[in-house]
Amino acid sequence: MTKDGSALSESRSGPLWVNAELTYRCPLHCVFCYNPLDYTSTFGKELSTDEWLKTLREARELGAVQLGLSGGEPLLRDDVEILIAEASKMGYYVNLITSGIGLTEERIAAFKEGGLDQIQLSFQDSTKELNDFLSSTRTFELKLKIARLIKQYGYPMVLNVVLHKLNIDHIEQILEMAEAMEADHVELANSQYYAWAFKNREHLMPTREQLQRAEAITMRFRERLGKKMKLYFVVPDYYADRPKACMNGWGAVFLNIAPDGLALPCHEARMLPGLEFPNVREHDVDWIWNQSPGFTAYRGDGWMKEPCRSCDEKHKDFGGCRCQAYMLTGDATNADPVCSKSSHHHLIVEQVERAQHSLISAEETRPLLFYRDDKNARQFADEEKSCSEH
């Protein structure tokens, strides 16, 4: 008798996982936001409902089963109801990833009716007001209300909290809030240093002591709550000596579609130079996945250089993250410098060391941060334009 296979990595000719970034509009200004710095460039170019449905249908035909609806704040679009219902009919397992802003009972009832499978609530923390936020009973009540609504409609309460230097010391309060919300799963993931978080890296990376303390507190909650509230704690990859298996390999399972229709092998790939990424407005998903230069560029291991090429771990981590390799070494075909075998690993070590000796307080840090907002994004977009014109 055949036992289970649990493979997400069969050799296939289509994505398994589609992440639909419905919009980059968002009422929040998170300093760790992973949306592109020039996200305003997608405004006015968002895919229509029909264009989304066409794309989802094509991906589904190739075997995609998981669908994430994210953003920005996806609830800012008023066609989420339609997208959920149609995607569910197509056979997708549909996940909604939201800050909860704009989630009314009316909408959640319609989502449920349409077949939404799971809601992931992200803990809003725009850092400017973190302390107020944590202590304000009004926002706290609001959170509890949303949590109750999610449970009332039969969904597990899945909470994502992004941790960083400025909020990690509040972990006890955050976990108490999660407990009050009767969260079933809580992911406490340190921010990854891309896009806005990369701009703010200096100020967001926690110290070793902060991490140890936060992990110890998490452990205490875990021991007390057991299965009732499952806790996952993710340290920044800079603290590791092997890279993450980014996206399970380039163009292996994951297809990200940006609000303007750009198809990407990961959220961040837009930044890589010299690669043209296809748009779902111009191409079908089959061509995008199987033929487009953007998706085939780093598929498999043919593109690898040393030390990855001859490394016996290359099928475990695929050489790490292409975007991180590019951001830190200037060449996306280098090993991810998180790897201790990389000749650029010192860049990571130095950054981590710098994080240990930051002398300024949280209050002094706040004004130094780049807040993710439309004004800053337009500025980045303009800078990029003038760079490419000269």
Add this chain to the structure above:
Amino acid sequence: MSLPPDKPLSLEKQFRFQWEPAQQCHVLLYPEGLIRLPGSAGEIIQRIDGNASLNGIIAALEQAYPGAELRQDVIDFLENAHDKGWIRVV
């Protein structure tokens, strides 16, 4: 852990069972991904509907595949599925 033979079994809350044309195989979908259920694995899970018990499922399979010696295989498979949190006893 051993399963009671006569209690109804159902899929765990967040799991969805369906046929995947692209893979020509049944799958279980859940928030973190999917589990492929080729051949007989799909045949067994297909019969979990919130009413049927372990014994009921075995009886149904024996009827569909007369003469096959499948009792122990089904028990092993479903106990494994239960340990992994795909199914629960109602």
